[in-house]
Amino acid sequence: MSRARELSAAFSLAARLRSGEGAFAGWVGHTDTAFVDAVARTPLDAVVLDMQHGFLDAGAMVAGVATAAAAGKPTVVRVPVGAFATASRALDVGAAGVIAPMIDGADDARRFVEFVKYPPCGGRSWGPGRAMALAGMSSPAEWLAGADGFTLAFAMIETREGLAAVDEILAVEGIDGVFVGPNDLCIALTDGAKVEPEADFLDAPLARIAASAKAAGKVSGIFGGSGARAGVLRRMGFDFVTVGWDVGYVQTGIAAMLAETREVENVGEISDGY
Numbered sequence: 001m002s003r004a005r006e007l008s009a010a011f012s013l014a015a016r017l018r019s020g021e022g023a024f025a026g027w028v029g030h031t032d033t034a035f036v037d038a039v040a041r042t043p044l045d046a047v048v049l050d051m052q053h054g055f056l057d058a059g060a061m062v063a064g065v066a067t068a069a070a071a072g073k074p075t076v077v078r079v080p081v082g083a084f085a086t087a088s089r090a091l092d093v094g095a096a097g098v099i100a101p102m103i104d105g106a107d108d109a110r111r112f113v114e115f116v117k118y119p120p121c122g123g124r125s126w127g128p129g130r131a132m133a134l135a136g137m138s139s140p141a142e143w144l145a146g147a148d149g150f151t152l153a154f155a156m157i158e159t160r161e162g163l164a165a166v167d168e169i170l171a172v173e174g175i176d177g178v179f180v181g182p183n184d185l186c187i188a189l190t191d192g193a194k195v196e197p198e199a200d201f202l203d204a205p206l207a208r209i210a211a212s213a214k215a216a217g218k219v220s221g222i223f224g225g226s227g228a229r230a231g232v233l234r235r236m237g238f239d240f241v242t243v244g245w246d247v248g249y250v251q252t253g254i255a256a257m258l259a260e261t262r263e264v265e266n267v268g269e270i271s272d273g274y
């Protein structure tokens, strides 16, 4: 039996993305594990826990990873800018991947790898007890031999410098893929004039990033602000696409329900005396 098949579903993401199957993930910045559980128990393939702009501290991240794993879903943790030690910690407690924001070049990428890949590729410190438990693995030797392969290190491309250096970043050993932040990329490319993550002028650079990752034999991810946009981004060639975000799920759900409510209220479809 292959190592990938011995792992629990919480660690299935790397193999899935490398096979070209692609994955859609939910996006959670809130701390409540009941909310993480609700997102994990949808048909989405994975859950991103956002420690950069979301509200999760280390405790909420640990609980969120465990909650999604219990629902059979992998988590990818986005850490704050430069918080590479937090990325190590997320992997130690069972995240299937980590996203480092604002990576501007190969030097930033190598510093990130130093924290999230074991020697000889990086200098990740040993302490994966919780991750091994969630993976259903008891042999430290087996974990050491396999972990770099089944956990994903994503470098975020969301600055002018990062975009210009995307091939060098992808060439860094230990970087498994890039993840695009289209909001910041739009701000950067318009010198602060616009935050329009779905603007047409972004399509060419986005398609180029996805193609560069494929050419490098690595995976590409991106933040998709809506269901429709996520579909477009997947078609554009991205492997790992997030779909909306938690507050958006509540707001769009309520807006859709209220629209239904108003329609029925106005046409009087319910003939039960009201």
Ligand code: 3PY
Binding pocket: 158, 180, 181, 182, 183, 184, 185, 197, 223
């Ligand atoms: C961006 O679009 O800049 C992101 O970081 C996604 O959250």
Ligand code: MG
Binding pocket: 101, 158, 181, 183, 184
């Ligand atoms: Mg960003």
